[in-house]
Amino acid sequence: MRKWISANNMRWAVGWLALAGLALSWWHPFHHTHASGPPWIYGNPDARFTVVLHADLECPHCRIYLPQLQRWIVTNDHVNLAWHHLPLPQHEPAASREARLVECVGQLEGREGFWGAVVWVYLNTQGNGRGLAGHITYPGSTPSLQRCLAGENVAQIVDEQKAQAQENGLNATPTLRLIDNQTQRTLTLQGPIEPDALLSAVDLLSAPDISEMPADVISDMPR
Incomplete structure (x- = not known):
């Protein structure tokens, strides 16, 4: 392991490495088929469904939940993951600074x-x-990276994503917004969602009539 991985993070890092090994052969077919750029997609770019993760890089719950969510994405090719910055006020300025870095x-x-x-x-x-x-x-720090960090473009991206989330009434992390890319129906789910519940939400979203969706499961009906 690299020196920047502390002993306290070793177990968590091993989980990430195991996930990376699982995803390696699966990722390659899609790597060169779509342009990179926000929203940053993890998984099959052509998936019918997208889970938009509104997350804060200073959020402990997001830190724990992300590898679990990525493992689920790897095993469900009809769903991909998109990152959406939502730095929380109580975590500033570190959260936005780290968002600009990534x-x-x-x-x-x-x-x-x-x-x-x-x-x-x-x-x-x-x-x-x-x-x-x-x-x-950051171990990959270069003059190009420093110029990017000093520019206004990435700050604008982070600020716009934060503002968009707030306009949609989102003010906690992690929050998931599930999108059916065929019908454009959306559902918002608060907090870490277990894999079985997330799969049920995907099934409900794809149903012909979702007017009877339980309010205690889904917090935001499709527009």
Whole structure:
């Protein structure tokens, strides 16, 4: 393991590495077929359904939930995952600073670089707004990365995604927004969702008539 992975994070890092090994052969067929850029997609770009994860890089619950969600995506090819920045006020300025970092890595290295940077931040952040320890810097830091971070483009991306989430009444992380890319129906689910419940939500969203959807399961009906 690299030196930037602390002993406290070792078990969690092993889980990420196991997930990476599972996804490696599955990822390759899609790697060059779609342009990289926000929203950053994990999984089959042509999947019928998209789970939009509204997340904060300083959020401990997001840190724990993301690898579980990615494992589920790997085994359900009809669903992909899209990242949506939602830095929370109580985690600023670290949350937005880290969001800009992963966006810049994505711009320079593509979606694999983006998701790798997300993992790196979660492995190294102190969480809950404390950010990265002062001596820790991103291992792929280059002049191009520094120029990107100094520019306004990535800051605008993060701010726009945050504003969009707030306009939709989202103010907690993790929050999932499930989209049927065929019908454009959407459902919003609050908090970490277990795989079985998430699969049930996908099935409900694809049903011809979802007017009877239980209110205690789904918090936002399709528009």
